[in-house]
Structures are given as structure tokens and as C-alpha cells.
Amino acid sequence: MYLNVHSQYSLRYGTMSIETLVDEAIARGVTQMALTDINNSTGIMEFMRQCDKKGLKPIGGIEFRRQKKLLYIGLAQNREGMKELNDFLTEHNLSQTEIPDAAPTFQNAYIIYPFSFAGELKANEFLGIRFDEINKLYGKNLSAIKDKLVALQPVFVLDKVEYRLHEYLRGIDLNTVLTMVTCNDKCTPTDMFMPPGVLEAKYSRYAFILDNTRKLLDSCVMDYPKGRVNLNRQTFSGNKKDDRELLEKLAMKGLVYRYGKNNKQALAKVRHELKVIFELDFCAYFLITHDIIRYSMSQGYYHVGRGSGANSIVAYCLKITDVDPIELNLYFERFLNAQRTSPPDFDIDYSWDEREDVQDYIFKRYGRDHTALLGTMSTFKDRSIIREIGKVMGLPKAEIDGFTDATRAAFNRDNAVFKKITAIYERMANMPNQRSIHAGGVLISEDPITYYTALDLPPKGMPTVQWDMYEAEKIGFDKYDILSQRGIGHIKMAVKLIEENQEKKIDIHQVKKFMKDPVVNAQLRSGNTIGCFYIESPAMRQLIRKLNCDNYLILVAASSIIRPGVASSGMMGEYIKFHHAPDQVNYLHPVMEEQLKETYGVMVYQEDVIKICIHFAGMDGTDADILRRGMSGKYRSKKEFDRLVERFFEEAKKLGRPDNIVAEVWRQVSSFAGYSFSKAHSASFAVESYQSLFLKTYYPREFMVAVLNNYGGFYNRYLYVHELQRSGAIVHLPCVNNSDAIVNIHGVDVYLGFVGIHGLEATLMELIPDEQKANGPYQSLEDFIRRTNIGLEQAITLIRIGALRFTGKSKKALLWEVHLLLGTKVKPTNDTELFQLETKNYNLPVLLNTKLEDAYHEMELLGFPLSMTIFDLLETEYRGELLTNDLINHVGQTVKMVGRYVCEKTVHTKNNQKMWFGTFLDAEGNFFDTVHFPNRTPAYPFRGQGCYLMLGKVVEEFGFASIEVLKFAKLPILTNPVID
Structure with a gap:
């Protein structure tokens, strides 16, 4: 009923x-x-x-x-x-x-x-x-x-209890x-x-x-097929036989392109893969992905194919990926095999400003009735639930904040109101909260997709299914991941700028040539990788230097061991140690040596963990595949993953493995949960890293301009400007006659763009350069005002940043003049004037600006000073006892250093105490790193941007020197002489 x-x-x-x-x-x-x-x-x-x-x-x-x-x-x-x-x-x-x-x-x-x-x-x-x-x-x-x-x-x-929960849900929904x-x-x-x-x-x-x-x-019967069926588009060409012939033809053509005509090993591998692809009916999946790549390449878009798909030599031959599976000894079965419990997928990255066009092509090529973006389902989680419940109960913000403060947990435990919130929280936790959109998943169906779902229209503006990737898989859909990242934007724009600024065409796909370039590899080994994809963070630069990383294969490993699972388990340290002394490796078990000799007995990749589960613990391929998904975090709950613990120990015991060895191997395996890469994924990242590194090595100015114009990377904007200056560029403040909306470069001269000016209206960022290019340079402040129709507040912003310095007048004189022009009058229009009347000139006293005033303007409007360095702004002239390049000569000594704050990372010790890792620049602009232990550090050691004086002990690990900080204080800067 x-x-x-x-x-x-x-x-x-x-x-x-x-x-x-x-x-x-x-x-x-x-x-x-x-x-x-x-x-x-x-x-x-x-x-x-x-x-x-x-x-x-x-x-x-x-x-x-x-x-x-x-x-x-x-x-x-x-x-x-x-x-x-x-x-x-x-x-x-x-x-x-x-x-x-x-x-x-x-x-x-x-x-x-x-x-x-x-x-x-x-x-x-x-x-x-x-x-x-x-x-x-x-x-x-x-x-x-x-x-x-x-x-x-x-x-x-x-029941009645859930009715009360329903009332709370309605209160949350209605925000009342x-x-x-x-x-x-x-x-x-x-x-x-x-x-x-x-x-x-x-x-x-x-x-x-x-x-x-x-x-x-x-009379109602839901006559859908039972069980999991393949609901994806079944063919690319309209005929499965034609699909097979086409895929084979494309693969063989690509084989010659990648390996030449006489590579028997590659030919055998291609034929083996094609056989598996045919048997598992994945021809259409490969051909559709190839079609997407073909379209994007025809538009001049650069892509990176990554994920487990990079294990496939057929994908390599089709240009879906740029990772050579033979060179890296990758095995196809990690990507596609009969025992997999889930469908494979390719991850294709594009520049952030090109992805939507690729998605639009997919919708038009395969039809809107058959194409949709993948959805996600966000749930009520942790503190957010407590806040929502507290608001519905009408509690004041301060009380709600107290309930979400982890340091007050003991006090809250006996609080009656908190107990009530907790009871509601336990029923609401992980309930669906709202539908959203997946990062990049696209579905292409054989039948119209509305047989299986209604479609939403999120802000992205493309039809989106109402369920997530887990449900898509269970229903029978394989997704195509069309993703975006800033790193590709860096590479794409850098290549374009090099052609425009130096009249040189760069084939950025000659990655194997880059990998053999001794200059590029020396740059890698030095850790001078700011702006380069995936290898610019402090932790990654440290790891590169500790490994003396100077080739692709080591970088592939580094790209994976930096992940939290390997690092937190202590295996990253083991890898580095044995990398320098491979003859000292003490393998836990002969199987570990047999399967992991390449990585010194350390599990680095998802494949390594799978190998150990199969060969050491005797698990079957299906369980290994479930484990692989668990390691990637691709499950709704941890039930499947936790079930494998018992299975692992049971099967290992049957094989007679010693209990203590089994326990340690499992500790290493379990530490990977949610944090590991496949080897092919790391290899794809390393390819892109080399492309960035090549550009930074030989064309550092154009590369750093591209980084700035694609909204940077790991660091704040000022650090990339600093890198520009170190590369020999003359970096200029924004100028109405020379700047564009974004940063531009002409020879060694780089002009910052209007986009970086805080408070400047977006319309003016485009209008000012467009008007200048259309009708010539601005001749005066009055001419600028007349042609742009700018208002007083916005004109003041440009004057204060120095963007009208072409007039030869000081900022103070210009501010006086702009108030005379706009301060008491209606904003002038840019209509054509019959007669152009000259403005009266007044005799003003000499109004000069100091560099210190300018620096304060720049800090306010750009976020960093350009006219002076932050060190020049310090009240003290003291720059520390030594600089970065001399650190390695003072290991074990207690020294004083002065550094400009770059970034920090907070971590928790095993005792749940906070400790920090810091990164700084010395007075010469070189990086050094610090460690701040809980018992030697204030509760909140960092006080934002600026310079710090620190007393600490110089320590060294694998040739990399850093400071263990004992005392730490921010240094004051000179007072702003004028308050505007």
C-alpha cells in the first residue's frame, strides 16, 4: 500500500x-x-x-x-x-x-x-x-x-525519535x-x-x-536488466568489428611512432594488450578516449594522461599518455585484467582554461541525451554537523564554538546540551546533505542516460547525473575523467611566451630528450624547482636534495614516496638510506627481495603492495584489487579494507610466514591506505615535472611569468616575483602605458599586471590596456581619466601603486591633481568633445615620495614590496651570523639566522602535540628550512609575513642542512612615515 x-x-x-x-x-x-x-x-x-x-x-x-x-x-x-x-x-x-x-x-x-x-x-x-x-x-x-x-x-x-531528527533536518534546510x-x-x-x-x-x-x-x-514492473551490466556506449564506429579493426590500426601506427619499426618487445606487448582489450570489450572505451585526445590536440591543447591507464602500451601508442611502460617495467594488468572488480579509467588533465571546451566537444560529439557529468553526494560531517545542530537549537555562536573546540572535549563530555547535540549528531552523521558535481567525471551512455537518472544543472552549466561515482560503477557506467590543473597552464603559456619573446619554437613533448639533458638534471639535483609541477614544495625539494635526484627513474620514486602513507610509516627514510647504501639493505623476507629489489625492499607504489599481498600473503587477485581501491580511498566505508586484515594474516600463516614478520609487513601495507600512487601515476607526474623543469632551466623568465599568470602554485605570489628577479628579469610595477591585465614580458623587462592590484575593478583591468593599444599611450593624468572614465577611488588606487609614473610627477602631486579633477565634479564622460580645453595648472610646493612610503603602498595593494626588499624595511641591519650556503659547514653548532617567512606546515606528533616545519629566505634570497619542536616553541610561533630572527641548532640529513629552532621572534619593520 x-x-x-x-x-x-x-x-x-x-x-x-x-x-x-x-x-x-x-x-x-x-x-x-x-x-x-x-x-x-x-x-x-x-x-x-x-x-x-x-x-x-x-x-x-x-x-x-x-x-x-x-x-x-x-x-x-x-x-x-x-x-x-x-x-x-x-x-x-x-x-x-x-x-x-x-x-x-x-x-x-x-x-x-x-x-x-x-x-x-x-x-x-x-x-x-x-x-x-x-x-x-x-x-x-x-x-x-x-x-x-x-x-x-x-x-x-x-519512528518518533527519527521524527525529531526530521525536524532538525528541516531547521537546517530552512536555516532557522x-x-x-x-x-x-x-x-x-x-x-x-x-x-x-x-x-x-x-x-x-x-x-x-x-x-x-x-x-x-x-501494474508497475521495473523491467531493468538484473545485476551489473555495461551501460556505456558500446561502440565508437557503430560496429564492434570495425572498432576492433580501427583500434588495432591506430595502435600499430602509434607503435611505429613510439618505438620504430623493429621493436619486437613492444610489438608483443601491444598484441597482448589488444587481445585483453578485445576479450573484455573495451575497444569503444579506448577509441572514445583517443577521439577526445585527437580533438584536443587538433585545437593545440596540451594534455597529460595519468593514473593506472598509463600502464597501457596501447594508451601510449594512441598518445593518451606519454609514459613508456617498457622503460618503467609497468604491467598492464594493474590497469585492465579479468580479475578487476571495478572498471578502469583514464585520468586526462588539461589546462584549467581549456577543459570546458573539451567537455563541450564530448557533449556535442556523443549527444546530450547520452552524455552527462558525474555527480557527487556530500554528507553531514563532524564539526559542521555540530555547528548546524547548534544553530537550529538557537545556541549563541560562542557556545557552538566551544562545542567544536577539541581542547574542550573533557569539559564538554558532561555538558547536557552537548550530550543532546551528540545524540543527534550520531544519527545524522554521514547522511546525504546535498548533491554536487564530480571533479571531472564524464559518462557516455549507449541508451539515453535519463533511463537511469534525472539530470541537474549545477553552476558549471552542464547536465549532471544525480548520483556519484560509486553508484555509477554499480549501475554499470565507466567514467571518463577530464580534469584540469594549473601546471599544464604554466607549460602551455610558457611555450607561447618563449615563441613571442625569443622567437623560438619549443616542442615540449620531447620529454626523453629533456630527461637526458645534464643541465636540466643538475637543476633538478639542486632542488631549484620553484614553479615546477609537483616538485616545488619544501618537502619535495628537500627529498630531491636528500636523494641527489638527477634522473627520471629516481624522480618517479620520489613522486610516490613523498605521499603521506610512505612518509608517515618511516619507509621514506628507509628508502633514502638504502638509496645511498643499497648493499646495506636487510630484507624482511626473501619475497620482499624478490618483489621489491628495485625499491630496496620498500613498498613505494600501489603495485608493490599488491605484489606483496599476492606473493607474500597468498591473497588472490580479487582481494588485491579491493585492497588497491582501499589504498586509493575509493570505497564508501572501510569495511572491505578492514576485512582484508584478517584475510592477510590467515593466508600468510598458511604459507608459514613468521608472525612478527607478517605483523611488520602488514603495518607497512596498511600505512598506504588512501595515500598511495600507482607507479604509472607517479611516472606521469614526473613527465610533467621534467617539462616544467626544462622550461625553468632554459627559459626561467618566461616560465615564471607563465606561473604568475596561471595563479601560481604552492607559494604566495611574491615568491614567484622573487624567482623572476633571480632569473635576471627587471620586474616593474604596473603601468597604465606598459601593463596588461596579466603579467607581460618584453626581453628582460617584466611588467606586473593589473590583476594583482587589490581593490581594482575587474572592468578596468581589461579596459585600461585595451584603450591604450587602440588609441595610443596615455599622455597625462587628465587624458587617462577622459579616455577610461575612471572614478576617483580607482584612480587613487592606480596612483598609489605607481601606475601613472609615466607623467613624471610624484604620487602626492598626482593625488592633488586627481582630487582637483574628480574630487568635487561629476565624473567626466568619454564622449567626443567639440573643443578640448586645457586644465588650469596650479603652482604646488614640491611633493616628494620616499621609497619607504612606496613600499607600504605596494604591501597594501600588491601584498608585497617591490621598490624595497623586506630586509631593507627592517629596523635592524642585522642579517644573522651566516647565510644558507654556509649552513652545511656548521652542522651541530648553534647559530643565529634571519629569514623572510615563506610558508609553514603544522603536523601532530604521536602525543598529539603540534610541531611545525618552516621555510624561509635569507638576505641573499636563498631558501633554508626550519623545524620547531613542541617543547621549544610558543603555542603560535608564526606571526604571518615578514622577517624572523631565530636561534637554532644546525642539523644535517643525507647532506641536507636545516635548523632546529630553539628561539624564534618576528622582527619589527620601519614605521610608515605617512598614513594616507
Whole structure:
């Protein structure tokens, strides 16, 4: 009798999960029911799986609402009916129009209106009457509607306790306190499953209503295929035989391009992979990915193919990736094999400003009916739940802050209000909160995608499915990951700037040549990698120097061992130690030597962990694949991962492995959870790192300008300007006659762009250079004002940053002049003037600016000084006892150093105490690193940007010197002589 059931996917309304709904229905003797979540079909496929698993007949539907008002409920008679309902909701979501009061005519779906509906009913339409509305039938002639009445018993909550949870959810949704949630804002307390026979008893005087309801439900059949099926586009060319022939042709052509005509090893590997691809029916997947790459390359876009897909030599030959699987001894089975429990996918990165065009091509090439972006489902989590509950309870902000403060945990434990919040929190934790969009997943389906979901239109503006990657996989969809990153933007723009500024064309894809270049490798070994993709962070630069990393293969390993799993387990230190002394490796077990000799017995990659689980612990490939997914964090819960602990120990014991060795191997394995890379993924990162490094080595000025114009990387903007200056560039402040919106470069002269000026309006950033290029340089302040129609406040900003210095007048004189021009007058228009009248000139006293004033202006408007260095601004002339380059000669000594703050990283010790790692520049502009231990450091040691004086001990590890700080204080700077 339940044709209006809601799950948690009725966001911030329903309280039960799909699994709970099904279990509760079965417990009450229900044999069939309809899931009708509010304005979405997120849970329909999951609902059908659960029902099939537990013997309940599922019926799909959607409850259509406008704001709070229930309009009607749609029930699918079959698969086609579900598509009709999804199409209807999709149309309104994508066009962003309101759902109408009356439903359209559906061919394969029923519509149930609330009993208050006064319109004429169509053949497929019914009136739903609640049990508490039965009295409205008393004494009425029902002949006209007798066949149209059905029992409407909504289900939103499990019991009275969950009804209270429902009220809190409604308060969160409406952003109001609990007492302000009205009856119209929430369901009724009886909107739940009833004990067996109770609902039938409610309608006993009108048994025909129950008959109508049963007949309606009986006529609905969700005729979808059972189990996981492949719902992706089945062919690329329209014919599977043609697909096979085309893929083979493209692979063989690419084989010659990558390896020449006589490489027997590569040929054998390509043929082996093609056989597996054919057998597993993945031709279309490879061809569609190749088609996307072909399009993007035709547009001049640069891409990076990474992830496990880079294990495939066929992908390498198709130019999907640039990683040579033979060179790195990668094995294809990590990407695609018959034992995998999940579909493979390629990760394709584009520049941040090119990805949307690639996505647009996919939609147009494969059709909007068959293409959609992948969604995500965010959940209520941790402190955010406590804050939301506290607001609904009407608690003051200070009290809520106290409940989320980890340091007050002991005090809060006995607080009655906190106990109440905790009880609600425990029920709400991990419930779906809102639908969003996946970072880059795209689905391409064989059948129209609305058979399986309605579509949303997030701010990105492209149709998006209503479920996430986990559900997509279970339903039968493989995603295409079309991602973006800043690093590719750096490379793309740098190549363009080199061609424009130096008239040199760079083939950035000659990566193997870069890898053999001794100058590039020397740059890598020095750790001078600021701006370079994935290798610019302090931790990565330290690791590179400790490893004396000067080649691609070591960099591939470094790209993976920097990950938290390897680092926190202590294995990173072991790797570095044995890298310098490979003859001292003491392998835990012969299997470790056999499988991990390349990495000195250390598990560095996902593949290493899989190898150990199979060869050391005797686990099968399926469990190894589940473990791989666990290591990547690609599971909804840790149940699968935790189950493998017991399995690991059991199987290892059968093989006679010593208990203590098994325990240590498992410790190393488990430390990888959520933090490991596949070797191919690290290799892809290392390829991009080499491309960045080549550009930085030979064309540092253009490269750093590209980094700045693509919004930097790991560090603040000033550090990249500092790197520009170190490369020999003459960096100029923004200028209305020389600057563009973004940073530009001409020879060695670099002009900062208007984009970096705080408070400058976006329209002016483009208008000022466009007007200058169209009609020539600005001649004076008055000419600039007339041509740009700028207002007083914005003109003052440009004067203070020095952007009108071409006039030859001081800032103070210009400020006087701009107030005369704009201060008491209506802003001049840029209409054509019949006569141009000269402005009167006044004799002013000499108004000069000091460098110190200018530096303060720059710190305010750019975020850093350019006219002076931060060291020149210090009150003291003291620069420390020694500089970075001399640190290594004072190991073990206590020294004083002065450094400009670059960045910090906070970590927690095993005792949950805070410690810090800092990075600084000395007075010569060279980096040095610091360690701040808890017992020697104030509670909040860093005080933001500026210079610090530190007393510390020089320590050394693998030739890399740093400072263990004992005392630490920020140094004062000169006072601003003028307050504007």
C-alpha cells in the first residue's frame, strides 16, 4: 500500500537509508512499494538492487514539489515510464523553470494528485487520499472518482525519535531555529510505516481504495536488466568489428611512432594488450578516449594522461599518455585484467582554461541525451554537523564554538546540551546533505542516460547525473575523467611566451630528450624547482636534495614516496638510506627481495603492495584489487579494507610466514591506505615535472611569468616575483602605458599586471590596456581619466601603486591633481568633445615620495614590496651570523639566522602535540628550512609575513642542512612615515 516512500535522498527531509527502508518494509510484511524521493531519482537504481536482493518488488517514482508544496507523485509503470519522469524533471532542471501545477500526459507513468486537487483527471491520473482525510468522503457521491481514489500513506521517518531528527533536518534546510519550523515545513508525525494490518484497517470502510491502490502497484514492473551490466556506449564506429579493426590500426601506427619499426618487445606487448582489450570489450572505451585526445590536440591543447591507464602500451601508442611502460617495467594488468572488480579509467588533465571546451566537444560529439557529468553526494560531517545542530537549537555562536573546540572535549563530555547535540549528531552523521558535481567525471551512455537518472544543472552549466561515482560503477557506467590543473597552464603559456619573446619554437613533448639533458638534471639535483609541477614544495625539494635526484627513474620514486602513507610509516627514510647504501639493505623476507629489489625492499607504489599481498600473503587477485581501491580511498566505508586484515594474516600463516614478520609487513601495507600512487601515476607526474623543469632551466623568465599568470602554485605570489628577479628579469610595477591585465614580458623587462592590484575593478583591468593599444599611450593624468572614465577611488588606487609614473610627477602631486579633477565634479564622460580645453595648472610646493612610503603602498595593494626588499624595511641591519650556503659547514653548532617567512606546515606528533616545519629566505634570497619542536616553541610561533630572527641548532640529513629552532621572534619593520 506504500506508493509514496522517501529515503535520505529526499535531502534534509527523509531520514532512512535505502537499505533501512527495504528492511523495515519487509519486517512489516510489505511485498511491493514505490520509492518517490522529492524532485530527484538519485536512489532508484540502488533501491532496485536492494529490493532484488531481499525479495521486495520495487517501483520507481518521483514526488514533484514546488518549494514546499506537494504538486503530484509520478509512478513509473516500467522502464520507459521512469525515463518519462526523469525527462520531465530534467527538462525543468536544465531550463531552470518551475514545475507546473498539472503534470503532462505520460504514456508509461501514473500521476497521483493530493486529494485537494480540483482539476480534471486523465486516464493515467489518480487522487491520493490520506487516512486522516477519510472523513471528507462521508456522505458524498463517489461514483465519479471511485476508480480514481488510492491510499496515500507517505513514509519519511522510521519512528518518533527519527521524527525529531526530521525536524532538525528541516531547521537546517530552512536555516532557522527549531521553534520556527512550521507544520507546512515538515511531514506529519504519522508519515511512517505502520504495523501489519493497521493501514488496511484505516481504510476498511472504503475497501475499494485499497483495491485501487493494489491494482495500481501490481501494474508497475521495473523491467531493468538484473545485476551489473555495461551501460556505456558500446561502440565508437557503430560496429564492434570495425572498432576492433580501427583500434588495432591506430595502435600499430602509434607503435611505429613510439618505438620504430623493429621493436619486437613492444610489438608483443601491444598484441597482448589488444587481445585483453578485445576479450573484455573495451575497444569503444579506448577509441572514445583517443577521439577526445585527437580533438584536443587538433585545437593545440596540451594534455597529460595519468593514473593506472598509463600502464597501457596501447594508451601510449594512441598518445593518451606519454609514459613508456617498457622503460618503467609497468604491467598492464594493474590497469585492465579479468580479475578487476571495478572498471578502469583514464585520468586526462588539461589546462584549467581549456577543459570546458573539451567537455563541450564530448557533449556535442556523443549527444546530450547520452552524455552527462558525474555527480557527487556530500554528507553531514563532524564539526559542521555540530555547528548546524547548534544553530537550529538557537545556541549563541560562542557556545557552538566551544562545542567544536577539541581542547574542550573533557569539559564538554558532561555538558547536557552537548550530550543532546551528540545524540543527534550520531544519527545524522554521514547522511546525504546535498548533491554536487564530480571533479571531472564524464559518462557516455549507449541508451539515453535519463533511463537511469534525472539530470541537474549545477553552476558549471552542464547536465549532471544525480548520483556519484560509486553508484555509477554499480549501475554499470565507466567514467571518463577530464580534469584540469594549473601546471599544464604554466607549460602551455610558457611555450607561447618563449615563441613571442625569443622567437623560438619549443616542442615540449620531447620529454626523453629533456630527461637526458645534464643541465636540466643538475637543476633538478639542486632542488631549484620553484614553479615546477609537483616538485616545488619544501618537502619535495628537500627529498630531491636528500636523494641527489638527477634522473627520471629516481624522480618517479620520489613522486610516490613523498605521499603521506610512505612518509608517515618511516619507509621514506628507509628508502633514502638504502638509496645511498643499497648493499646495506636487510630484507624482511626473501619475497620482499624478490618483489621489491628495485625499491630496496620498500613498498613505494600501489603495485608493490599488491605484489606483496599476492606473493607474500597468498591473497588472490580479487582481494588485491579491493585492497588497491582501499589504498586509493575509493570505497564508501572501510569495511572491505578492514576485512582484508584478517584475510592477510590467515593466508600468510598458511604459507608459514613468521608472525612478527607478517605483523611488520602488514603495518607497512596498511600505512598506504588512501595515500598511495600507482607507479604509472607517479611516472606521469614526473613527465610533467621534467617539462616544467626544462622550461625553468632554459627559459626561467618566461616560465615564471607563465606561473604568475596561471595563479601560481604552492607559494604566495611574491615568491614567484622573487624567482623572476633571480632569473635576471627587471620586474616593474604596473603601468597604465606598459601593463596588461596579466603579467607581460618584453626581453628582460617584466611588467606586473593589473590583476594583482587589490581593490581594482575587474572592468578596468581589461579596459585600461585595451584603450591604450587602440588609441595610443596615455599622455597625462587628465587624458587617462577622459579616455577610461575612471572614478576617483580607482584612480587613487592606480596612483598609489605607481601606475601613472609615466607623467613624471610624484604620487602626492598626482593625488592633488586627481582630487582637483574628480574630487568635487561629476565624473567626466568619454564622449567626443567639440573643443578640448586645457586644465588650469596650479603652482604646488614640491611633493616628494620616499621609497619607504612606496613600499607600504605596494604591501597594501600588491601584498608585497617591490621598490624595497623586506630586509631593507627592517629596523635592524642585522642579517644573522651566516647565510644558507654556509649552513652545511656548521652542522651541530648553534647559530643565529634571519629569514623572510615563506610558508609553514603544522603536523601532530604521536602525543598529539603540534610541531611545525618552516621555510624561509635569507638576505641573499636563498631558501633554508626550519623545524620547531613542541617543547621549544610558543603555542603560535608564526606571526604571518615578514622577517624572523631565530636561534637554532644546525642539523644535517643525507647532506641536507636545516635548523632546529630553539628561539624564534618576528622582527619589527620601519614605521610608515605617512598614513594616507
